[in-house]
Amino acid sequence: MKYVDEFRNHSLAQKLVVEIRRTVTKPWVIMEVCGGQTHSIVKYGLDQLLPGEIELAHGPGCPVCVTSLELIDRAHALARRPDVIFCSFGDMLRVPGSAGDLFQIKAQGGDVRVVYSPLDCLKIARANPENRVVFFAIGFETTAPANAMSVWQARAQGISNYSILVSHVTVPPAMIAVLDSPSNRVQAFLGAGHVCAVMGWEEYEPLAARFRVPIVVTGFEPLDLLEGVLMAVRQLEEGRHEVENQYARAVAREGNQEAKRMIFRVFEPCDRAWRGIGVIPGSGYRLREEFAAYDAARLFDLEGIVSVEPENCISGLILQGAKKPSDCAAFGTLCTPETPLGATMVSAEGACAAYYNYGRHLVS
Amino acid sequence: MKEFTLTCPLPMADRKTVVLGHGSGGKLTAQLIRDLFLPAFDNPLLNRLDDQAVLNAGAARIALTTDSFVVTPLFFPGGDIGELAVNGTINDIAMSGAAPLALSAAFILEEGFPMEELARVVVSMAEAAKAAGVPIATGDTKVVPRGAADRMFVTTSGVGLVPAGTHISASNARPGDKILLSGTIGDHGMAVMAKREGLEFEGVIESDTAALHRLVAAMLAAGEIHALRDPTRGGLAATLVEIAAASRIGVEAVASAIPVREPVRGACELLGLDPLFVANEGKLVAFVPAESAERVLAAMRGMPEGRDAVVIGEAVEGHKGMVLLKTEVGGTRVVDLPFGEQLPRIC
Numbered sequence: 001m002k003y004v005d006e007f008r009n010h011s012l013a014q015k016l017v018v019e020i021r022r023t024v025t026k027p028w029v030i031m032e033v034c035g036g037q038t039h040s041i042v043k044y045g046l047d048q049l050l051p052g053e054i055e056l057a058h059g060p061g062c063p064v065c066v067t068s069l070e071l072i073d074r075a076h077a078l079a080r081r082p083d084v085i086f087c088s089f090g091d092m093l094r095v096p097g098s099a100g101d102l103f104q105i106k107a108q109g110g111d112v113r114v115v116y117s118p119l120d121c122l123k124i125a126r127a128n129p130e131n132r133v134v135f136f137a138i139g140f141e142t143t144a145p146a147n148a149m150s151v152w153q154a155r156a157q158g159i160s161n162y163s164i165l166v167s168h169v170t171v172p173p174a175m176i177a178v179l180d181s182p183s184n185r186v187q188a189f190l191g192a193g194h195v196c197a198v199m200g201w202e203e204y205e206p207l208a209a210r211f212r213v214p215i216v217v218t219g220f221e222p223l224d225l226l227e228g229v230l231m232a233v234r235q236l237e238e239g240r241h242e243v244e245n246q247y248a249r250a251v252a253r254e255g256n257q258e259a260k261r262m263i264f265r266v267f268e269p270c271d272r273a274w275r276g277i278g279v280i281p282g283s284g285y286r287l288r289e290e291f292a293a294y295d296a297a298r299l300f301d302l303e304g305i306v307s308v309e310p311e312n313c314i315s316g317l318i319l320q321g322a323k324k325p326s327d328c329a330a331f332g333t334l335c336t337p338e339t340p341l342g343a344t345m346v347s348a349e350g351a352c353a354a355y356y357n358y359g360r361h362l363v364s
Numbered sequence: 365m366k367e368f369t370l371t372c373p374l375p376m377a378d379r380k381t382v383v384l385g386h387g388s389g390g391k392l393t394a395q396l397i398r399d400l401f402l403p404a405f406d407n408p409l410l411n412r413l414d415d416q417a418v419l420n421a422g423a424a425r426i427a428l429t430t431d432s433f434v435v436t437p438l439f440f441p442g443g444d445i446g447e448l449a450v451n452g453t454i455n456d457i458a459m460s461g462a463a464p465l466a467l468s469a470a471f472i473l474e475e476g477f478p479m480e481e482l483a484r485v486v487v488s489m490a491e492a493a494k495a496a497g498v499p500i501a502t503g504d505t506k507v508v509p510r511g512a513a514d515r516m517f518v519t520t521s522g523v524g525l526v527p528a529g530t531h532i533s534a535s536n537a538r539p540g541d542k543i544l545l546s547g548t549i550g551d552h553g554m555a556v557m558a559k560r561e562g563l564e565f566e567g568v569i570e571s572d573t574a575a576l577h578r579l580v581a582a583m584l585a586a587g588e589i590h591a592l593r594d595p596t597r598g599g600l601a602a603t604l605v606e607i608a609a610a611s612r613i614g615v616e617a618v619a620s621a622i623p624v625r626e627p628v629r630g631a632c633e634l635l636g637l638d639p640l641f642v643a644n645e646g647k648l649v650a651f652v653p654a655e656s657a658e659r660v661l662a663a664m665r666g667m668p669e670g671r672d673a674v675v676i677g678e679a680v681e682g683h684k685g686m687v688l689l690k691t692e693v694g695g696t697r698v699v700d701l702p703f704g705e706q707l708p709r710i711c
Contacts, residue, residue, distance in 0.1 A: 001629050010620075013693040045695015094703075107381045116561070116635075222693040337703050338391060348636075358697035361688060 007221030008044075016226040017049045020233055027053045028236050029185045030229060031178065031321045033171060034140075034192035035062030035349030036220050042354040044222045048362070054229065057185065057321030058354075060174045061192050063139045064091050064347035066274040066319065067167045070307040072097040075136050075165055077305055078296060079110045085128060087121045088136040089143075090114045095346045098307050118150035118164070125154070125162040134296045137164040141195045144168055144285060145259035148266035151287065151294045163296040166286055169272055171195050172203050173283035179211045183322050188232040190218040190225065193247040198263075200255025204243045212241045219247040266291055275343045276316030315342030318351050325355040326363040332356060389597025389643075390702035413610065414533050415456040415593060418526055425528075427462035429453060430521040438485065438515060440559045442551070442570030445518055446489035448645055451575045452596065453520040454496055458577035459592045459648065461532045461584055462524030466501035467493065472517040475510045482516065489518075496575040498522070524577075530584060537591040537611035541679040542657035544650040546579065546664055547572070547672035549600050550628040553642035558631060565634075567627030574646030579669040586663035587656025594648045601640040601699045603649050604687045608679075611651075615687040617677030617699070640689075641702045651679055 032038055038058045041047055047056055060066055076097045079086035086102070093102040093114065106112040111131070115121055118135050125133040137147040147164060154162045171192055178186055191204060196217045208215050214235035218228030228246040235242060245251055263285070272284025287295045296302075313330070317323040325331050325344070335341040337353055344350035348357070355363065385392040402411065409417040416429035433449045450467065457464045469489065473482065493500050500520075551572040558569055576594065583589060591611065595603035600622065608615045624632075624639045632639045646669060652660045657675065664670030687699040 001626055001633070004629075004633060008692045010693055043697055044691045044693050045697055046693065048695045049693070103383045103385065104381060107383045222691075357700055361683065361686060361696065361698050 004221065007219070007223040009223065013049070013222055013226055016223065016230055020054070020226070020230050021051045023230065023233050023237055024051055024053045025237060027055070028187050028233060029055045029057055029321075030188045030190060030232050031057040031059045031186040032190040032218070032225070033059040033061045033175065034195065034220075035059075035065065035347065035351070036194070037190060037192070037218065037225060038062070038351050039349050039354050040220050040222065041225060042358045045359070046222055046225055047359075049226075050229065054233065056229075058318065058324070058351035059189075059321055060178070060274065060277065060319040061140065061171065061195075062319075062344070062347050062349040062351075063143070063167075063169060064095055065315070065343040065350045066169055066277065067092075067095070067138050067343075068273045068275045068307075069097065070273070070305065071165070071167050073307045074297070074302040074305050076100070076102065076105060077302060078134050078165065078300060079105045079112050080108075081300075083132055085111045085113060085124055085131045085133045086136070087113050087115045087118075087124065087133060089138065091347055091349075092136055092138060095343070096340065118147050119153065121150060121162060122154055122157065122159055125159050129161060131161065132299075133162045135162070135164045136167070138167040140169055140171055140192065141198045141263070144263045144267065145198060145256075148262045151266050151291055152262065154294060155291070160293070163294045163299050164287070165296040166267075168267065168285035169274065170269070170283055170285065172207060173280050174274070175207060177277065177280045177283075178320050179213065181320060181322070186213075186321050188214040188236055189216070190228045190232065191215050191243075193217055193219040193224070193251060196247070196251045196255065198256050198259045200253050201243050201245065201251070202253060208241050208243050214241050215243045217243070217245045217247050217251050219250065274319070276319050278316075313342035315344040315352070318344050325352040328352070332360055332363065385703065388702065389602055392703065394701065412533060412535065414460065416460050416462070418460055418462075425526040427457045427460040427524040427526055428521070429456035430519065431456060432517060432519040434514070434517050435556060436514060437556070437559055438481065440571055441555045441568065443573040443645070444485060444488050445516070446485035446487075447492040448571075448573050449518040449520040450489050450492035450496065450498075450500070451573050452645060453522040454498055454575040454577055455594045455648070457522045457524035458575075458580040459532070459594055460524070460526055461530040461580060461589065461592070462526040463581065464496070464498045464522055464524040464577050466499050467520050467522045468502045468504075469500050470504040470519040471506070472513050472519075473505065473507045474513045474515050475507055477515050485516065485518075492575070496577065498575075498577075527584065532589055532592050533610075534591050534593055534607045535610040537607050537613050537651035537679050538653070539613055539679050539681040540654050541590055541613075541651040542654050542675050543604075543615065543617065543677045543679065544652055544657065544661055544664065545600070545622065545674055545676045546576070546648045546650075546670040547646075548623045548625045548628070549595065549644055549647060550624055550632060550639035550642035552645040553599070554628045554631045556643075557635070563631070565627050565631045567630070569625070569627045569631060572644055572646035574669050576646065576648050576669055579648070579664065579667045582663045582667050582670075583650065583660050586659040587652065589650050589652055589660065591651035592648055595644050597643050598702055599639070599641040599643055600649065601638075601687070602701050604699060605701050607649070607651060608687050609685045611679070612684045614680040614683035614685070615677060616680050616690070617687065618690045619692050621674055621676045623672055623674060640699060654678075
């Protein structure tokens with residue numbers, strides 16, 4: 001397949017691995033920020049190809065994993081309402097809240113629908129004027145433009161029975177939280193390619209300078225990731241700390257201006273609680289005041305729903321790259337995708353699920 | 365060791381109601397069979413967990429199978445629910461090595477379902493049965509009130525005669541066996557999903573629905589076969605895992621050897637799905653002793669249903685019950701049963 005096979009080529013991968021081995025002289029810890037990258041690394045066994053000096057730490061960039069339990073419980077409360085048609089991206093359906101998941105709510109009569117684009121919700125809203133259509137707007141900067149567009153379009157088209165439950169998170173504050181953590185071991189980042197396709201990389205430049213940390217904007221195919229690692233290792237070995245772009249076929253320095261405009265027409269930054277990590281200042285988006293009529297959190301009475309997350313799983317440390325799934329005593333025994341103890345085992349992009357699904361033959 | 369209390373998110377396996385995943389052919393289906401059906405129906409014929417039961421009737425050995433079809437939409441590129449029901453049941457019989465003798469067909473129809481569409485399905489079943497040379501010998505019809513079923517459901521059962529000396533079972537694969545796959549994977553599942561979701565892709569994606577009994581007969585004439593299964597729900601992944609578990613062997617497969625049509629790959633990439641887990645309706649996987657693998661493979665390639673047949677790996681002594689896949693770039697990964705429904709990923 002064009003634009004895919006080129007980036008999974010065996011002999012080119014081997015060449016990159018040889019070059020990485022040639023370049024590396026001492027141990028380095030590199031964090032891939034995005035859950036999609038973690039998924040690729042473990043699915044293709046890339047970590048097995050790298051020299052022992054290089055440790056990949058898996059980052060917090062899985063939007064399903066970091067959505068707080070409280071917000072999930074609020075979403076579930078909405079999905080149970082008989083007047084609501086609850087729309088979601090597919091992989092949110094399996095995430096357990098305090099009492100079950102969206103599949104179970106659907107089985108018990110809740111109208112839960114999987115959509116591929118939030119704009120599909122507007123069609124559903126038009127076709128069901130007697131219902132209230134709520135979209136669970138989760139994700140990083142990647143999904144924010146389309147989610148913002150759905151609200152923008154709803155207003156333009158006069159659709160009044162549509163709202164979104166916002167759980168947006170943003171990458172740079174999370175990277176700062178990782179670097180600020182006293183136990184931080186991360187020395188370089190593979191930046192999240194698709195987030196940067198929207199936002200560009202200007203906002204990462206002060207971060208690289210302040211923390212003296214190399215950041216390589218990286219794609220998601222095996223060759224992208226190996227090349228990203230090579231570029232990061234070269235910077236580390238040479239003592240540089242710059243923002244470089246491996247993913248040039250998709251990312252420009254200024255990002256996608258039109259998409260950014262749409263995000264900030266509709267959303268504004270806010271503090272956000274991350275599952276397993278806690279509140280990170282300025283790390284989320286919420287709807288601007290002028291779009292309050294499309295904000296499910298204000299339209300429905302959800303304030304009474306307060307959830308407490310027990311602290312007996314290490315997913316918070318895993319999301320910060322401080323621990324590996326294989327460091328957890330419960331991994332693969334008490335905690336599996338069928339009986340997840342924490343968020344990182346639930347989503348396909350969570351580090352624990354990636355290890356379990358693809359890499360558990362390597363975990364002793 | 366510190367005691368670990370399970371108080372974090374709810375254990376998902378403990379379900380009070382049936383969810384869609386229980387019918388997905390993945391882990392939830394396996395749990396339902398293990399925890400409910402097997403203890404209730406407990407008998408040696410069922411406990412083998414093959415796609416068909418093989419019973420002794422005097423000197424003869426009869427293969428018996430049944431399958432329900434609830435596909436939405438009823439008509440999709442490359443086939444329809446009727447053709448699927450006939451071919452699917454013939455295939456479940458054929459996977460024991462048996463020659464299919466006859467089928468039954470039971471219809472559950474929703475009040476208000478257009479007669480014209482029912483007629484199209486029935487004609488399609490008749491044509492598929494005729495092409496396969498297997499008569500639909502008996503049947504049943506029920507109509508339920510509007511809303512009590514989604515348009516129409518079909519249940520087909522079938523019987524076949526197992527040739528003397530043929531003992532094929534998912535539990536008969538042995539270390540050293542070569543693993544043969546009869547052609548491309550993922551066609552049926554993606555054809556149905558594309559139609560259901562109104563997605564359009566470059567290139568045509570059509571269901572691969574086909575009756576495989578003639579292919580199996582040609583393979584049996586060429587050499588010995590230990591295990592056979594058609595990778596339907598749950599895809600190739602589920603079939604390999606099931607055979608690895610039932611035969612207590614390890615499976616080592618090579619990703620680059622598994623053929624996937626370009627439009628199917630593209631559609632899977634776009635939706636974040638893995639073709640390994642996508643359903644097929646006209647393919648089979650065979651575990652064949654190494655010494656007869658070449659002959660069986662040649663026989664497969666000589667038949668229209670097996671012209672793209674390939675060797676995708678082998679059974680090994682180690683890592684019993686586990687399927688490992690050598691990836692395109694040279695790493696390895698585990699292949700497991702899907703948990704429930706395959707979900708499109710967010711990004």
